[in-house]
Amino acid sequence: MATTRPTPPDRPYHHGDLRRAIMSAALEAIAAEGPAALSLRDLARRAGVSHAAPAHHFKDRAGLLTAIAAEGHELLADALRLAGDLREAGVRYVRFAREHPAHFQVMFSPQLLRPDDVELVTAQALSGAALRDAVAGVPDRDRGVEARLAGVAAWSLAHGFATLLLAHNLDDALDGGDPEETFRELATTLFRPGGGADTP
Structure with a gap:
C-alpha cells in the first residue's frame, strides 16, 4: 500500500519573490527606524525567510x-x-x-x-x-x-x-x-x- 506524503507547507516567498520580499522588508524598516537600525537577521525574520537568505542575495548590509x-x-x-x-x-x-x-x-x-x-x-x-x-x-x-x-x-x-x-x-x-x-x-x-x- 502506497503511503501518501504530506504536502509541505507553502513558503511565503520563492524564486524571484525572495529578493523583492527582503527589499520590501528593508524599506519598511528604514521608513520606521532609519537605515542605521537595519539588521539582516531582523529582515529575514520580517520577510519570513532563513537568516542566511539576505546575505545570499545581497552579501551584506x-x-x-x-x-x-x-x-x-x-x-x-x-x-x-x-x-x-x-x-x-x-x-x-x-x-x-x-x-x-x-x-x-x-x-x-x-x-x-x-x-x-x-x-x-x-x-x-x-x-x-x-x-x-x-x-x-x-x-x-x-x-x-x-x-x-x-x-x-x-x-x-x-x-x-x-x-x-x-x-x-x-x-x-x-x-x-x-x-x-x-x-x-x-x-x-x-x-x-x-x-x-x-x-x-
Whole structure:
C-alpha cells in the first residue's frame, strides 16, 4: 500500500519573490527606524525567510542598501522624465521623496553604499541625466546662469525642501498646506513659468 506524503507547507516567498520580499522588508524598516537600525537577521525574520537568505542575495548590509539606492535612482529618473519643465521636475522630486521616503534616505547616504557598484552608478547617471535634461529645456535667456549652476540650484532647492519636509521641519511653515503646491509657489518666485530664473 502506497503511503501518501504530506504536502509541505507553502513558503511565503520563492524564486524571484525572495529578493523583492527582503527589499520590501528593508524599506519598511528604514521608513520606521532609519537605515542605521537595519539588521539582516531582523529582515529575514520580517520577510519570513532563513537568516542566511539576505546575505545570499545581497552579501551584506551595504549590498542591500546599495540595491535600494539603485532602485531609488531609477524611480526618480522615471519621475523626472514625466515633468514638463524644470519647475515641475522639482515638484516631482518632492513627490518622489514623499512617496519613497526610505529610498530617499538611502540614496543620498554614500557612506552606507558601495560607490563603485555598477547598478548604482548606472542608476545615478540616469537620475542625473533626467535632471540635466529638465535644465536643458530652459532657454538660455531665461536661465540666468549657466546650465551646470542652474542644475545645482534646482537640485538644491528641491532636495532641501524635500529633506526638511521629511524631517517635519516644515510642519509649522506649511500649516496644513499641500507640500507640492507650496513648493510650486516657492519655485515660481525663483523661476519663470517656463522654468527660467527671474531677472530684475
